[in-house]
Amino acid sequence: MSNLSKQLKSFEMRVRVVRSWRGLAIGACVGAAISSVWAVLDWRSILYTEWSWMVEMVGSLALAGAVIGLLLKVHPKGLVVSIDRRAGLEDRLTTAQERENEGDAFDDALRSDAESKLAQLQPKRVFPIRLGRWHGAAVALCVLSAAIFLLGNTPIILTEADRHVREELKKQGQAIEHVTKQNFETPDAKEEMSEAEKRLADEMRKYERDLEKAHISQEESLQKANELSQKADELAKQAAQSLQQNLEQAQTALSNMQKGDLEKGGFGDMSSQMAGMSEGEKDRLLATAKKEAEEIQKKLDALKRQLEELKKKLENPNLSPEERKKLEALKKELEKQIASLEAQKDANKSEQKAIELSKEAQEVFRKMMEDPLYKKLLDIQKKLERDSESASKTGRPEMTDEERRKLKEQLEKLAASLKDPKAMKEYLEALIKAMEEAKRLGRCNGAAIGINGLPLNMGMNQPPPGPGDTTPGVWQGGIGQVYKLDKPTPSRGSTTTSVISGSSRDATGPQAYVEIRAPSLVGNRSGVPYQNVLPSYERKAESALERQQIPKEQQKRVKEYFESLTGSKKG
Amino acid sequence: MPEQPEATWFRETFERVRAEVQKVIVGQHDIVESVLVGLAANGHVLLEGMPGLGKTLLVRSLAKTLALDFNRIQFTPDMMPADVTGTNVLGEGRIFEFRKGPVFAHIVLADEINRATPKTQSAMLEAMQERSVTVGGKRHVLHEPFLVMATQNPVEQEGTYPLPEAQLDRFFFKLIVPYPTKEELREVVIRTTGSLDQEPESVASREDVLRMRAIVREVPIADSVLDYGLSMIVATHPDGPGASPAASKYCRFGSSPRGAQSLVTAGKVHALLSGRFNVSKEDLRGALKPVLRHRILLNFEAEADGMTPDKVLDQVIAFVDSTDRDPIKV
Numbered sequence: 021m022s023n024l025s026k027q028l029k030s031f032e033m034r035v036r037v038v039r040s041w042r043g044l045a046i047g048a049c050v051g052a053a054i055s056s057v058w059a060v061l062d063w064r065s066i067l068y069t070e071w072s073w074m075v076e077m078v079g080s081l082a083l084a085g086a087v088i089g090l091l092l093k094v095h096p097k098g099l100v101v102s103i104d105r106r107a108g109l110e111d112r113l114t115t116a117q118e119r120e121n122e123g124d125a126f127d128d129a130l131r132s133d134a135e136s137k138l139a140q141l142q143p144k145r146v147f148p149i150r151l152g153r154w155h156g157a158a159v160a161l162c163v164l165s166a167a168i169f170l171l172g173n174t175p176i177i178l179t180e181a182d183r184h185v186r187e188e189l190k191k192q193g194q195a196i197e198h199v200t201k202q203n204f205e206t207p208d209a210k211e212e213m214s215e216a217e218k219r220l221a222d223e224m225r226k227y228e229r230d231l232e233k234a235h236i237s238q239e240e241s242l243q244k245a246n247e248l249s250q251k252a253d254e255l256a257k258q259a260a261q262s263l264q265q266n267l268e269q270a271q272t273a274l275s276n277m278q279k280g281d282l283e284k285g286g287f288g289d290m291s292s293q294m295a296g297m298s299e300g301e302k303d304r305l306l307a308t309a310k311k312e313a314e315e316i317q318k319k320l321d322a323l324k325r326q327l328e329e330l331k332k333k334l335e336n337p338n339l340s341p342e343e344r345k346k347l348e349a350l351k352k353e354l355e356k357q358i359a360s361l362e363a364q365k366d367a368n369k370s371e372q373k374a375i376e377l378s379k380e381a382q383e384v385f386r387k388m389m390e391d392p393l394y395k396k397l398l399d400i401q402k403k404l405e406r407d408s409e410s411a412s413k414t415g416r417p418e419m420t421d422e423e424r425r426k427l428k429e430q431l432e433k434l435a436a437s438l439k440d441p442k443a444m445k446e447y448l449e450a451l452i453k454a455m456e457e458a459k460r461l462g463r464c465n466g467a468a469i470g471i472n473g474l475p476l477n478m479g480m481n482q483p484p485p486g487p488g489d490t491t492p493g494v495w496q497g498g499i500g501q502v503y504k505l506d507k508p509t510p511s512r513g514s515t516t517t518s519v520i521s522g523s524s525r526d527a528t529g530p531q532a533y534v535e536i537r538a539p540s541l542v543g544n545r546s547g548v549p550y551q552n553v554l555p556s557y558e559r560k561a562e563s564a565l566e567r568q569q570i571p572k573e574q575q576k577r578v579k580e581y582f583e584s585l586t587g588s589k590k591g
Numbered sequence: 592m593p594e595q596p597e598a599t600w601f602r603e604t605f606e607r608v609r610a611e612v613q614k615v616i617v618g619q620h621d622i623v624e625s626v627l628v629g630l631a632a633n634g635h636v637l638l639e640g641m642p643g644l645g646k647t648l649l650v651r652s653l654a655k656t657l658a659l660d661f662n663r664i665q666f667t668p669d670m671m672p673a674d675v676t677g678t679n680v681l682g683e684g685r686i687f688e689f690r691k692g693p694v695f696a697h698i699v700l701a702d703e704i705n706r707a708t709p710k711t712q713s714a715m716l717e718a719m720q721e722r723s724v725t726v727g728g729k730r731h732v733l734h735e736p737f738l739v740m741a742t743q744n745p746v747e748q749e750g751t752y753p754l755p756e757a758q759l760d761r762f763f764f765k766l767i768v769p770y771p772t773k774e775e776l777r778e779v780v781i782r783t784t785g786s787l788d789q790e791p792e793s794v795a796s797r798e799d800v801l802r803m804r805a806i807v808r809e810v811p812i813a814d815s816v817l818d819y820g821l822s823m824i825v826a827t828h829p830d831g832p833g834a835s836p837a838a839s840k841y842c843r844f845g846s847s848p849r850g851a852q853s854l855v856t857a858g859k860v861h862a863l864l865s866g867r868f869n870v871s872k873e874d875l876r877g878a879l880k881p882v883l884r885h886r887i888l889l890n891f892e893a894e895a896d897g898m899t900p901d902k903v904l905d906q907v908i909a910f911v912d913s914t915d916r917d918p919i920k921v
Binding site for chain 1: 919
């Protein structure tokens with residue numbers, strides 16, 4: 021490397037720094053320009069933005085510009101030409117660099133002349149850091165974007181009534197945010213959501229932002245809420261259908277595989293008792309069990325005969341009271357022994373059934389139960405049960421003999437199909453998918469309920485809410501929560517909010533609850549005619565009825581209520 | 592500043608000659624320097640100016656200073672080419688001998704060259720270009736160094752034959768000799784009307800001139816600088832892709848390739864005189880007008896707008912400078 025090249029290194033670094041400074045300004049300029057457009061779109065409710073997002077946009081582009089400026093190649097030829105121009109070196113460096121390897125008469129003198137001139141220069145003086153046009157433009161655009169954003173987002177230019185509306189919408193936005201978070205932003209949901217759910221979640225977020233920024237009117241808000249509610253319903257229906265399809269194949273066997281069911285079917289201890297047993301041992305055990313059964317049956321028959329005889333003796337009217345008393349005691353003893361033998365007989369029967377289930381089937385189930393997928397399946401099921409909070413406490417009825425026979429057949433069939441480990445895995449995966457569909461159903465239902473239960477203020481330009489209105493900050497229609505009023509609450513207007521009377525569902529655990537309210541009328545200041553809003557509420561009520569979220573005892577009452585309001589009777 | 596013996600010698604010799612000439616010529620520093628540049632660059636010079644401005648004195652002084660042969664040819668309409676180049680005459684042995692014309696000198700002053708007929712002018716211009724004359728089918732080489740300094744009067748157009756463009760192109764420089772300032776005029780009057788008659792001394796030789804010309808050729812020029820110079824040449828071509836707006840509007844014809852050669856050579860001399868070992872853009876800018884003012888031909892529009900070649904060239908420089916940007920934008 022020549023002396024000239026060495027000397028140029030510090031200038032090259034300086035150029036990078038100055039370029040970085042310029043790149044910063046260009047990046048900021050571009051970022052501020054985009055932010056300005058963004059702010060306009062935000063103002064026009066086309067694209068939502070936040071103050072912090074705009075700052076991030078400007079900052080990130082400025083940073084990117086600075087980095088690009090720093091990393092851009094500095095061409096040596098361009099560098100010397102630039103230094104020549106800036107320092108007035110009259111093309112000394114350019115010529116010296118071109119003739120770096122030449123040996124003509126003037127070349128040595130030329131090089132030493134260029135080097136001595138360059139040595140007298142300071143990079144910071146040749147390439148000073150200045151505020152240029154780009155910096156000015158960046159500042160101007162930043163101010164512009166901030167001004168547009170502020171104008172579009174501050175209520176200073178609004179009337180008192182508009183400000184109030186804005187506050188109301190903001191509250192509704194917060195409520196929607198709550199619903200979205202509860203249903204779509206849990207760690208599980210984020211991993212498991214389908215594309216349709218993600219779209220719904222996105223729409224809900226946009227709706228929430230529109231509300232928070234008051235970019236939509238209250239009427240539009242109501243329409244949007246209805247639209248989103250319908251979408252959530254639709255998704256819930258789809259999820260239910262999908263779940264049904266998946267479960268059609270798997271549900272029966274899955275439930276049969278539950279340990280409790282196996283026990284009920286008489287196959288409870290099969291894994292512990294029967295595992296590792298040979299066919300010969302099994303036959304021997306079965307023969308012993310049958311022999312035992314025969315003996316029990318014989319004893320039972322003998323006891324039953326004795327009991328019959330005893331009953332006949334007791335029918336004799338000539339028996340003294342003492343003899344009758346003895347015979348009665350004997351009868352009780354016989355009945356007790358018979359009951360005991362009946363129990364032994366049942367136990368023996370179960371044992372035989374367990375032995376009858378093939379060893380191969382037992383082995384398949386044992387393996388399946390040990391499979392991580394099965395464990396995952398159980399986890400999901402537990403989660404699902406926890407989420408729905410309904411299935412766990414309903415209990416299962418005892419099985420009949422016919423059901424047991426069917427269960428045995430299903431288990432044998434299932435075991436035959438699951439011999440192949442790959443098939444077993446596929447089966448378990450199908451079950452997991454079904455479970456996930458069930459969770460999706462829960463999420464979409466939750467969203468639909470949440471939106472339906474929004475505290476949407478139907479009366480336009482109403483004063484702040486009083487009794488009878490939705491209470492700010494209280495979630496009226498949350499999932500798994502029931503709010504019941506102990507007594508009617510009179511409103512300031514002409515309507516009274518009635519209590520929800522009647523009885524709740526018998527099922528234990530929390531229930532979903534949607535409160536449907538008529539618009540609150542305060543004096544004569546209602547902005548929307550009663551007839552205009554009623555169909556919307558009625559639709560909501562019908563939707564809730566369709567989803568069977570209203571207890572049966574209440575459904576009739578709801579129907580009658582709307583019929584009385586509209587004065588018509590629906591079929 | 593680092594020293595280079597050849598460059599130093601060149602500069603010192605140049606300054607010595609200039610100083611000696613300036614002993615006789617009052618003022619006209621740029622003209623004197625330009626004439627010397629032409630001499631060092633091996634180019635002929637066309638001096639345009641009013642009579643009595645010292646053109647002839649300048650040339651004669653230069654010849655004396657350099658100890659070179661000097662001839663003066665006063666061109667007139669009836670002058671024949673042989674009057675310039677020489678002719679074959681019957682000698683004593685009844686054989687034709689070539690009798691050399693006035694062109695056979697190191698420095699030739701072609702006074703009022705535009706008064707000669709084109710035929711005679713072309714004989715002179717052939718000698719300038721080829722450095723030889725052909726008489727009777729025989730070629731006679733002129734002595735080196737050979738420098739023609741032609742003069743023409745810009746005002747007396749009657750009875751003149753303006754030099755054709757092709758012939759003008761053979762002049763390295765066209766210098767406009769200005770009127771002296773009042774102070775210079777005073778000095779001229781004092782010197783020429785008094786008893787003191789200053790004569791220049793010989794301070795350099797023919798060999799020195801040849802050596803200077805050889806040194807000039809050694810000066811390097813960077814590609815970007817050459818490109819800049821060529822851009823200026825191309826910018827004078829009215830129909831070319833790199834034409835400047837001024838050239839497109841006011842020029843009928845632009846510079847020839849000789850213009851580019853002359854520009855670079857003049858730049859090299861300027862570089863040496865500035866104490867540099869390379870040609871700079873400033874050198875080229877400084878040489879542009881004397882090199883190109885006789886090489887571009889203006890149209891009627893230029894005449895109507897009162898444009899002169901120098902004004903057009905100013906705009907050409909401005910145009911090329913505007914396109915010559917700093918490659919590092921910071």
